[in-house]
Amino acid sequence: MSLSPQFLDELRHRTLLSGLIGRTVKLQKAGREYRACCPFHDEKTPSFYVNDDKGFYHCFGCSAHGDAIKFLTEAKGMPFMDAVKELAHAAGLELPAPDPRSAERAERATGLVAASEAARTWFAEQLQGIAGAEARAYLGRRRVPDALVKAFGLGFAPDSRGKLKAALASFGNETLIEAGLLILVDEKEPYDRFRGRLIFPVRDARGRTIAFGGRILDSGEPKYLNSPDTPLFDKGRTLYNLDRAGPASRKADRVIVVEGYMDVIALAGAGIDEAVAPLGTALTEAQIERLWRLVPVPILCFDGDKAGQKAAIRAALRALPLVAPDRSLRFVTLPNGQDPDDLIKAGGRAAFETALLGAIPLVDLIWRSEQDATALDTPETRAGFRRRLAELAGMIADKGTADEYKLEFRRRFDALFGSAPARQHNDERPFRERPPFRRGEFRKPPPRPTTAGARSIGKGGVDPMFARAVIAGLVLHPGIMPAHAEALAELPLGDPVLERIRDTLVDAAFTGRSLEGDGAHSILANAGLGPVADELCRTNGLAFSFLRSDADPSRATRDLGEAIDVLVTRPLIEQALADATRRLGTTTDEASFAEQQRLTREKQDVERRLMDLMQPEGE
Structure with missing residues (x-):
């Protein structure tokens, strides 16, 4: 069976080399590469590197070097075709059917590349000749130096219907038509596609000329003309440069x-x-x-x-x-x-x-585009805006990413149309760069039926069970710490043991120590808090989704972040409400009354959020 270079290139492109090698070799991340002890010779210090971007592996110890196909043939001893079949199956590619014409097609593709390279050389020569004076003047006006003209292989196509065809006559009209260099209409005599244009060669990732773009030098149309799709060139899959x-x-x-x-x-x-x-x-x-x-x-x-x-x-x-x-x-x-x-x-x-x-x-x-698409001055237009955002987030195939987009859109919507829309709307900074936990910017979740246990949250203070749940969540999902460390540092928990666990994790986050993997457990163990933390996670009875062993990790961190937000914002609102109530006792102006009522509504909102988080799964 004859395999074309294009098929093999596509096979390598679709194969994640680190994933292939990582099945049998323990790889460690090293910047944008992976490293390991070489599978081709015995060594104690890793000198074997895998680069997904470049699609090859290399050992600096024994000089082993190759791509995915070579790894299977040399490391596993597989025959070449067996290696190709295994990679093609994993990549979802069908092997070319055994066909006596495949060698002919491969040979024809080689001929198309040769014709394209010959055309590039001819166009470049024309640019430097008498006919290319106007094109050179254009490049001069655009301040393109000779070095860049050469680096990009720029050329010129004279305003003639047959000069290129005559110059490349040895390739034959059929090849030149298939390469997109000649145009054939109604079985008439073919003629040059590019005429009177500055030429930009298009090269593939291997540097081979596979197509051309041409810019007209006068006021004609089209301004730019590109090669048609050919066996070498697919404009939807190729990028210039x-x-x-x-x-x-x-x-x-x-x-x-x-x-x-x-x-x-x-x-x-x-x-x-x-x-x-x-x-x-x-x-x-x-x-x-x-x-x-x-x-x-x-x-x-x-x-x-x-x-x-x-x-x-x-x-x-x-x-x-x-x-x-x-x-x-x-x-x-x-x-x-x-x-x-x-x-x-x-x-x-x-x-x-x-x-x-x-x-x-x-x-x-996406947010700005949808926000600017129509006026959002009525309940109906705002409902349409929210529906469009939900539909856009729903387009994302990766569930975790889709959930984060939905949450982010909800946060922005609530901030824009919440209790203080003017202040939020005037802040043009990206959402995540705005200061968190500001008065007047708390989001309101949809109301849900509440249990008796949840209703006790509204009586004031940090509920001990809720505080234990949050700290247990931090032990289970310590990766959230860096984003919330500053807010958590001053949070009163009312339990010295919980505060010791919190302080240990916060200190680790502030000093840059790794909390991923087993990092948090090791840090807590070194502080003598390992058994206490383990017991906390085992005995915590609150049915938060982030404490469930079968919970979606993205849902876990989202709910935990929401819980921290609530615990931090709640005392801020209560203090502001107390101050506003005191002021109202000394003055009866409408502004003071409106402020007190606004803060009362915000307190109710944050209480609803807190009770919403306290709901057992499924209620």
């Missing part, structure tokens, strides 16, 4: 998506090589998946005009179903009327880097 941006992104730990060829080249001129662009289409799911192979959170940079913002929203909605804990996007909006090329020309690299500092997360872009 991927061959240069891939290695650069690993050094910079970022990849930037811009809208066009000239934006990519302008950024390269400013020393930013980790930029790519789609090829005449909106960013596709396949392109987003390819970006995630480079970095967990690519930065999408779109022009500040309406078209640019629509492109950003389209990309966000396409990415939303695919996001996960280690996969998201950030978005940069440039000043209206400017693109990256304009920004670089006006202020150099510093201006563009400053713009990148304003990148917002995916959740912010």
Whole structure:
């Protein structure tokens, strides 16, 4: 069976190398790589590294080096085809059926690459010749130096219907048509596709020329013309400059998506090589998946005009179903009327880097888009807004991430339309950067029937059972500590043992000690609190979801964070209410009465939240 290079490339692309090797070799995370003791020779100090981004392993001790296929053939002794079949089955790829024509197709693909490379060379020669004077003048006006012209292989297609066809006649018209270089209409004589245009070669991740883009130099249409899809080129799966941006992104730990060829080249001129662009289409799911192979959170940079913002929203909605804990996007909006090329020309690299500092997360872009979509001045429009947010969060396939989006949207909605909407609405900072636990910004959960035990919470003070549940939750889920350490540090619990456990975990969080895995248990054990903490977790009787052994971890940390929020905000509201009540005793003006009533409602809201958390599962 003959396997094409394209099939093998796709197989490697779909195989997570660390996952494959990690089945038989114990890997340890080391930055963006994994390391282990080499499976090919005996050693005590790890010198074997696995790099998922580059798709290969390497041992600095014995020089073993290879990809997923080679690992199976050399480490497991599998025949080549057996290794390919195993990887293809895991990746969901069908092996090409045994076909005597497969070798012919592979040979034809090789011919298409050769024809494309020959066309690139010919276009580059034309740019430097007499016919390319206008194109060179255009590049001069755009401040593209010769070094970048050479690095990107820029060229020029003369305004002729047959010059390229004549120059590449040795390949034959059939090959040139299949490569997208000639156009055939109604069985008439084929003619050159690119005419009178500045040419941008499109290369695959291996650096081979597989397609072209052409920009017209006068006022004709279309402004940009791209190669059609061919056996080599799928515009929905390819990104311009991927061959240069891939290695650069690993050094910079970022990849930037811009809208066009000239934006990519302008950024390269400013020393930013980790930029790519789609090829005449909106960013596709396949392109987003390819970006995630480079970095967990690519930065999408779109022009500040309406078209640019629509492109950003389209990309966000396409990415939303695919996001996960280690996969998201950030978005940069440039000043209206400017693109990256304009920004670089006006202020150099510093201006563009400053713009990148304003990148917002995916959740912010979606929230702003939906918030600005229509006026939210009636109950009906607000209900529609909330429904749209819930539907968008429901698009996310990863359940934990979907739950977090739902919670975040609910928090923002309640903050925007809660008891102090004006103050919250005027705060333009990202939600998570705003100060927590501020008066007038407490969210109201939907009312639920309450048990008698839960109703006792409303009588004042920190309920001992509730406090024990929170501390037990922290022992079980210590990863939440860094986000809540400051608030927890001053929380009165009314139990010296609980406060010792709390103080030990807070101190660990403040000093940067690891609380993940068994870290918290080790810290508590060293403080002589291990048995007490274990007993607390075993005997706590409150049926919070975060204390249930079968609870969803994301639900656990969410409920625990909610419980801490309630415990911290409750005394703040009670103190403010007491002060307002005292003031009302000395004055009867309407403002003082309104403030006292508002704080009374907020106290009722936080009591409902507290009682809601006290509900046994299923009630």
